Amino acid sequence: xxxxxxxxxxxxxxxxxxxxxxxxxxxxxxxxxxxxxxxxxxxxxxxxxxxxxxxxxxxxxxxxxxxxxxxxxxxxxx
Numbered sequence: 001x002x003x004x005x006x007x008x009x010x011x012x013x014x015x016x017x018x019x020x021x022x023x024x025x026x027x028x029x030x031x032x033x034x035x036x037x038x039x040x041x042x043x044x045x046x047x048x049x050x051x052x053x054x055x056x057x058x059x060x061x062x063x064x065x066x067x068x069x070x071x072x073x074x075x076x077x078x
Contacts, residue, residue, distance in 0.1 A: 001047070001075070002045060002048075003026065003047075003073065003076065004023065004046075005023050005026060005044055006022060007022070009021065009056070009073050009074075009075065009076055010074040010075050010077050011066070011068045011073055011074065012073075013066070013068065013072065020060065021060040021061070022058055022059050023058050024057045024058060024059055024065070025056065026042065026046050026054070026055075026056050027043070027054050027055055028046065028053065029052065029054050035053040035069065036069065037054035038055075048073065053069075053070070054069070054070050055070065056068055056070070
């Protein structure tokens with residue numbers, strides 16, 4: 001799945017309903033000790049089929065900011 005800054009995504013946050021939000025940042029990890037990509041690089045677009053470690057920052061419609069690992073992204077939302 002290709003994700004881009006500005007895409008709306010559904011995220012499995014381990015709650016019953018999950019969460020949806022708009023991607024505000026995409027980061028990939030450059031070392032195994034940085035699975036969220038906090039010390040890695042930021043991207044405008046990423047293909048999750050590449051299987052890098054990393055994360056997104058996203059903002060819900062109610063204005064709350066969260067982050068999630070790539071493997072928590074379930075789908076893009078129209």
